[in-house]
Amino acid sequence: MKAVSCRNAELDVVELPTPTPAKGQVLIDVLRCGICGSDLHARHHCDELADVMSESGYDAFMRSDQAVVFGHEFCGEILEHGPGTRRRSAAGTPVVALPLLKRGKDIHAVGLSAQAPGAYAEQVLVQESLAVPVPNGLAPDIAALTEPMAVGWHAVRRGEVKKGTVAVVIGCGPVGLAVICLLKAQGVRTVVASDLSAGRRALARACGADAVVDPAADSPFGAAIAGHGHLDTVPDALDLALGTLERLQRLPVPWWQIWRAAEALGAKPKSPVIFECVGVPGVIDQIITGAPLFSRVVVVGVCMGADRMRPSMAINKEIELRFVVGYTPLEFRDTLHMLAEGKVDPAPMVTGVVGLQGVDRAFAALGDPETHAKILIDPRSPAVEPSRPAG
Numbered sequence: 001m002k003a004v005s006c007r008n009a010e011l012d013v014v015e016l017p018t019p020t021p022a023k024g025q026v027l028i029d030v031l032r033c034g035i036c037g038s039d040l041h042a043r044h045h046c047d048e049l050a051d052v053m054s055e056s057g058y059d060a061f062m063r064s065d066q067a068v069v070f071g072h073e074f075c076g077e078i079l080e081h082g083p084g085t086r087r088r089s090a091a092g093t094p095v096v097a098l099p100l101l102k103r104g105k106d107i108h109a110v111g112l113s114a115q116a117p118g119a120y121a122e123q124v125l126v127q128e129s130l131a132v133p134v135p136n137g138l139a140p141d142i143a144a145l146t147e148p149m150a151v152g153w154h155a156v157r158r159g160e161v162k163k164g165t166v167a168v169v170i171g172c173g174p175v176g177l178a179v180i181c182l183l184k185a186q187g188v189r190t191v192v193a194s195d196l197s198a199g200r201r202a203l204a205r206a207c208g209a210d211a212v213v214d215p216a217a218d219s220p221f222g223a224a225i226a227g228h229g230h231l232d233t234v235p236d237a238l239d240l241a242l243g244t245l246e247r248l249q250r251l252p253v254p255w256w257q258i259w260r261a262a263e264a265l266g267a268k269p270k271s272p273v274i275f276e277c278v279g280v281p282g283v284i285d286q287i288i289t290g291a292p293l294f295s296r297v298v299v300v301g302v303c304m305g306a307d308r309m310r311p312s313m314a315i316n317k318e319i320e321l322r323f324v325v326g327y328t329p330l331e332f333r334d335t336l337h338m339l340a341e342g343k344v345d346p347a348p349m350v351t352g353v354v355g356l357q358g359v360d361r362a363f364a365a366l367g368d369p370e371t372h373a374k375i376l377i378d379p380r381s382p383a384v385e386p387s388r389p390a391g
């Protein structure tokens with residue numbers, strides 16, 4: 001089979017033996033595979049990533065001197081069942097799969113380990129237990145987005161955003177766009193998106209953002225989210241506390257009884273949920289500094305290396321930081337079904353499709369945020385330049 005191999009940051013189309021499914025695995029014919037920001041990053045910086053993964057207990061993350069086939073966001077058709085499979089889905093069934101593969105007792109990251117080649121290839125191996133049939137004849141261009149959209153769904157769920165909560169999305173690359181799509185699918189009424197790139201801001205609008213901000217010109221925490229009752233300064237919070245106390249003390253009932261009852265009913269100062277989808281040093285501190293008091297910050301963007309932030313700033317404002325990663329199998333399955341039912345429409349973020357020969361150029365094209373967000377690989381396509389998907 002043909003595949004794209006990465007070694008020492010070089011991407012080459014190579015001929016590899018078609019993999020054979022081991023116990024519990026199925027071989028699938030790849031229909032589409034997304035190019036992920038992690039792939040772009042791993043191409044040049046996988047050794048740093050591998051060191052962090054190794055410290056977290058996973059030793060087989062790709063190293064720059066190994067030949068690795070990327071691709072962990074894919075959909076394809078079942079070609080062959082390995083031994084000991086349940087065969088609930090027949091050959092020819094379109095599926096998506098969580099990108100994990102067993103080798104003996106070890107579990108590997110598909111497309112980011114030499115132990116588990118990914119879907120920048122004509123065929124890829126998946127665990128049968130992690131494969132989910134694609135319902136409703138959902139187009140492969142959309143089904144292949146299940147994995148990155150599941151990342152967004154997990155972030156939104158961990159953000160515990162209510163419909164009336166203001167959500168602010170910082171960074172409108174594929175991760176930020178996925179978060180925007182899923183916030184709107186959840187019925188969140190006010191979604192503000194911020195990105196330096198006009199092209200990305202247009203995509204954020206197309207994905208459902210209610211307002212977009214160019215952070216070079218305006219703060220995403222300024223006029224765009226004004227009028228929602230957030231507390232912007234420490235004196236505002238002290239004023240609210242003292243004012244509330246004085247008002248309650250005019251009543252005939254002891255103030256602490258009313259306060260306690262109000263707390264039990266969930267009364268608390270209004271605050272937004274902010275999604276950090278940039279992953280560049282300094283962004284977390286900028287958010288902490290600019291955000292209203294009591295904001296919850298959900299960190300989805302992966303900032304490699306060390307970063308600086310001032311805990312005292314976060315303390316003064318009682319900012320809550322939550323770091324999130326990946327998704328659960330249930331979130332993955334539910335994301336696929338939301339896509340198939342049309343509850344989430346990420347079509348605007350797909351800005352191009354290429355064949356295996358075009359992967360190198362697609363990586364270069366993704367360096368320009370004005371033109372591209374998500375490029376899909378169609379292993380059967382001869383296209384060497386990313387072209388707009390049909391339809």
Ligand SMILES: [Zn+2]
Pocket residue numbers: 036037038072073148
């Ligand atoms: Zn990814």
